[in-house]
Amino acid sequence: MIKLENASIDSRVQVERFTLSEKSCGVIGPNGAGKSSFLKMIAQLEDFQGSIICEGDVAYCGDASSLQSDMLASEVLFYARGNKAQNSDFLNHLIKHFNFTTLLNRPVSTLSGGEKQRLNIISIFYYDCDYTLLDEPTNYLDPIYVDLLSEFLKSWEKSLFIVSHNLNFVIDNCQQLLAFNDGCVSFDGKTSKALDDKAFDKVFLKEFNYQSFDGRRYIL
Numbered sequence: 395m396i397k398l399e400n401a402s403i404d405s406r407v408q409v410e411r412f413t414l415s416e417k418s419c420g421v422i423g424p425n426g427a428g429k430s431s432f433l434k435m436i437a438q439l440e441d442f443q444g445s446i447i448c449e450g451d452v453a454y455c456g457d458a459s460s461l462q463s464d465m466l467a468s469e470v471l472f473y474a475r476g477n478k479a480q481n482s483d484f485l486n487h488l489i490k491h492f493n494f495t496t497l498l499n500r501p502v503s504t505l506s507g508g509e510k511q512r513l514n515i516i517s518i519f520y521y522d523c524d525y526t527l528l529d530e531p532t533n534y535l536d537p538i539y540v541d542l543l544s545e546f547l548k549s550w551e552k553s554l555f556i557v558s559h560n561l562n563f564v565i566d567n568c569q570q571l572l573a574f575n576d577g578c579v580s581f582d583g584k585t586s587k588a589l590d591d592k593a594f595d596k597v598f599l600k601e602f603n604y605q606s607f608d609g610r611r612y613i614l
Contacts, residue, residue, distance in 0.1 A: 396436060396525060396553075401444035407431040407577050409444075418547070418554040420568030420585065422561065423597060427574040429557045430456075433527040436555070450524025450553075458514030459507040459534055467505065467513050468498040474517035481520075488516045491546055492539065507534035515543060519550070527555045532563055561594065562612045573597045586611075 395414065402408040407428030421429045435442045437454040463470070471485060489495055492512045497505065505513065511534045518526055532540045540563065547554065547567045558564050564571070564585075571588045573581035581593045588594065589611050594602050603614040 395447065395449045397445075397447040398436075399445040401435060401442055401446055403431050403435055403440055403442050405577060407435065407574065409435075409579055412572065412579070412582060414553060414555075414570065416569035416584070417552075418556065418568045419570040419572055420564035421555060421557045421572050421574070422559075422564060422594075423574035423580070428577040429574055430529050431577075432572075432574065433529055433555055433557055436525070437527055448525065452525045452527065453518050453521045453523040454527045454529065455514055455518035455531065456529045457533060458510040461502050461505075461510050461514075463502040465502055466498070467494070467500055467502055470502060470513060471498075471517060471520060474520050476521060478522065481522075484522070485516075485520055488520055492516055492542060508536060508539065511535055512539060519546075523552070525553045525555070526550075527557075529557045530559070531556065532558055532560045565589070565612060566610070589613075 398409045398412040400410060409432065421432060423429050431440070433454060434440045436446060436448065437452050439454060489498070492515065494512055494516060497509055502510065502513065515531060531543060535543065544563065544567055556564055556568055568585055571581060571583065571585045572579060573593065575597060580597055581588055589604060592602070592604060594613055605612050605614060
């Protein structure tokens, strides 16, 4: 369980009350609305006021494009497990799924932005926490890897938070939706209800075209 009451980081983000009620929660909003601050508050990466109850361990995955380490990618993955026992079968599954085998012996500093992001994603899931917080996970990824990430998330059995400006990625992968405007929550409920109510229009001050095809709902 994750539950917040009167939680805030100064004026950047303020959450009167929130409970994770589904396996995965998408976090959306305009630039500077408080999305990343919300994730960092849950992960307790920044000082906050109020109450946060989290039953389980948490891993935060931010933007990896600025990584300039001389470590090999394989070394990063070894240390990504933290103090947990290594699980070679699981790691090999992640490496194969995200097509990373040929990059293992490359220094991190020589990887492209998209390759670093794939390394970041593999690392955070190899850490294998109860709650994984993904902050703009599709940044720098080619479309094929966005699809592979979505495929993986659908098979992941633990809880997720996903901050993304790729709204259809959020719709596809999150059953719960939390929206921020000016640091405050403007929507909290099921993703299906957000689509029914056309809540995306209010969040982004834009009239979207709501579509459904072959059982999948999306917006344009």
